Amino acid sequence: MPDLKKLPDAEQQIMALAESLRPVFERAPETVLIGVFTGGVWIAERISQLLPSHPPVGSVDISFYRDDFSERGLSPNVQPTTVPLDIAGKPVILVDDVLYTGRTTRAALNELFDYGRPSTVQLAVLADRGGRQLPIAADFCAWRVSLPENANLVLTRTPVDDPKGQLTWSLDDA
Amino acid sequence: MLDPQLDADGNLIHLLSTEGLSKEQLTRLLDTGASFIGVSDRDMKKVPLLRGKSVFNLFFENSTRTRTTFEIAAKRLSADVINLNMSTSSTAKGETLLDTVDNLCAMHADMFVVRHESSGAPHLIVDHLRRTGRNDIHVINAGDGRHSHPTQGLLDMYTIRHYKGDFEGLNVALIGDILHSRVARSDIHALKTLGAASIRVVGPQTLIPTDIEALGVEVHRDLESGLKDCDVVIALRLQRERMTGALLPSATEFHGLYGLTHERLKAAKPDAIVMHPGPMNRGVEIDSAVADSPRAVILPQVTFGIAMRMAVMSVLAGGGA
Structure with a gap:
């Protein structure tokens, strides 16, 4: 495992990610941000505040679309999916905290298409930790890091209920 | 005595009665129901959780509302639903309840939704499935006699x-x-x-x-x-x-x-x-x-009933609460 005793500052990474997304919203102001529960929603809300146009933010909870439902069952805390407006024909930026196997992104795409047919979907993540099991790649990424399988990279918000709460990374052995 | 609704690890795998369910299990089911409310409000009123599963509605007693809401719930979870009106079927020709169940198991049923005028009929099916080692098939009591709904x-x-x-x-x-x-x-x-x-x-x-x-x-x-x-x-x-x-x-x-x-x-x-x-x-x-x-709030009860039945089906099929 790389030396990650000092993990990068998630808040700074979000600012960098927002900066890299700025041209997208200048080019196509109708673009919608959709965060994947839970971390992706926090990041999408923060990015929307950082961009001058404050684009609308939606959220998807992929619990009903997981590919491991028959092995793992339903998550006890399914959150409501809220797609804020008609996404049909609009460009969508899907936002997640960590890109790992790609299975969450696959599930999120399936769910998104049940709400309409976006003109394009791009993926923005705070961290790409490698380990892909599906042909999925991030279009925007603030931090690329190669982590072993047993590592658990988690984004937390303190306090968790505060939209302005501090976002930090933690890493432990799963 | 083992509650017939639970597996050896205490997970809810059948729903026969609200009696014996813990506060945590009830709350988990209600919370799961809340998360399904939004699905019925969408244009696309379907999620893929039970895709490829076969749900058999076995109604030995008539009920339009309950059968319809179970059917809608299963379809909104993408299951295939087979409605059997038992009063006009092989039961009328003398087939026993458990023979009917064995035949439907041979058709690869994944879930039975059972309404029966006799109290205990769904329990009988659960006992039979357990005895014959078919623990991957789930039973939901949709009303048995005066006993439970x-x-x-x-x-x-x-x-x-x-x-x-x-x-x-x-x-x-x-x-x-x-x-x-x-x-x-x-x-x-x-x-x-x-x-x-x-x-x-x-x-x-x-x-x-x-x-x-x-x-x-x-x-x-x-x-x-x-x-x-x-x-x-x-x-x-x-x-x-x-x-x-x-x-x-x-x-x-x-x-x-x-x-x-x-x-x-x-x-x-x-x-x-x-x-x-x-x-x-x-x-x-x-x-x-x-x-x-x-x-x-009689009509909201009907709407909530679909979400709750979706919740029950997915919790049972997904390994229990």
Whole structure:
């Protein structure tokens, strides 16, 4: 495992990610941000505040679309999916905290298409930790890091209920 | 003794009764129901959770609403639904219940939704599946005799929680034909576990089971005393088709004594909600003016019932609560 005793500052990474997304919203102001529960929603809300146009933010909870439902069952805390407006024909930026196997992104795409047919979907993540099991790649990424399988990279918000709460990374052995 | 609803690890794999479910299990089911509410509001009213699963609706007793809402729930989870009207099928030709079940298992059923006029019929199926080692097939009781109707109990709890927030401190009255009501039993068990302050059953002596106090309820013969300070009033259908003896002089007399009217509901709290499991007999257990008033939440009960049945099916199929 790389030396990650000092993990990068998630808040700074979000600012960098927002900066890299700025041209997208200048080019196509109708673009919608959709965060994947839970971390992706926090990041999408923060990015929307950082961009001058404050684009609308939606959220998807992929619990009903997981590919491991028959092995793992339903998550006890399914959150409501809220797609804020008609996404049909609009460009969508899907936002997640960590890109790992790609299975969450696959599930999120399936769910998104049940709400309409976006003109394009791009993926923005705070961290790409490698380990892909599906042909999925991030279009925007603030931090690329190669982590072993047993590592658990988690984004937390303190306090968790505060939209302005501090976002930090933690890493432990799963 | 092992609760037949649970597997060896204590997970809920069948739903036979609200009796025996823990507060945590009930709450988990209600929370899961809440997450399914939004699915029915979408243009695309479907999620892929039970894709490829076969759900068999085995209705030995007629019920349009319950069968339809189970069918809708299963379809919104992307399952394939097969409706069997047992009163016109091989049962009528003499096939036993368990032979029917074995035949449907041979067709690779994943879930049975069972309504039967005999109490215990779904238990019999669960015992049979366990004995024959088919632990991956789930059974949901959709109403058995006078015993239990757990998904109705759950959707009633969902409705109460939706309008009242919590069960602590709530006074709940069940009015009318308690004797024949599996809904009443399911509600009482769930309300006890969830911590309602007082549960009253109100009706004529002939329609209240003699041992009902053992369930921890107050018995009231008088409607006004039963309704006093109630937060939730549940009217039950007068099940005249199940009445074999002279339990009741007439529906008109019943209405005169126990029918819910606005006037009588003044004894309850001003913000009390009125529920009914349907189908309702207007002018018998409930006045039309009450049934159509804003305090009646009878149609929301139906809507919540679909989400709760989706929740039950996915929790069972996904390894339990």
